[in-house]
Amino acid sequence: MQLKKWLIALPLAMTMLTGCSVLEKLVYRIDINQGNYVEQQSVDQLKFGMSKEQVRFVLGSPMLVENGYPNVWYYIYYHTHGHNKPIQRNLIANFDPQGRLVEVTGDYPVSDAFFESIN
Known part of the structure; x- marks a missing residue:
């Protein structure tokens, strides 16, 4: 009689424990x-100045x-696509005290034309 209980309880417990991880992938998550x-x-x-x-x-x-710090602007993008790892992209724009762009840092490279005149 004791063996019958174990034969029922063990598969039931295994199903319950593994079911959570399997079922999570079946549940739809929005982007x-x-x-x-x-x-x-x-x-x-973007151009210098x-x-x-x-x-x-x-x-x-x-x-x-x-x-x-009004002369430092942060552009932050955060994207979660369903069950995949989230993606974060940052861009930081630095201005001088006169309000002119002097530097752009972060995940986006500036173009070679960044230091050209803004005519």
Whole structure:
């Protein structure tokens, strides 16, 4: 009689423990996009010395401008695709005290034309 209980309980316990990981992949998860989606084409349009208004026109409004540091703009993009690992891309635009673009850092390379004149 004791053996019959084990023969039923053991497969039932194994099914319950493994079922969670298998069933999770069957549950649909929506794609989640948060922040500023920035394309490389937009970053290629940036030029040294652009005003804040010009940068806002090219890239859109920044995701974050810290209090006390108004000359550093953060463009952060976070994407979760279903059950895959999330992707985060960052772009940081630094301005001088006069509001002119002096540096772009992050996950997007600047173009070779970045230091050309903004005529």
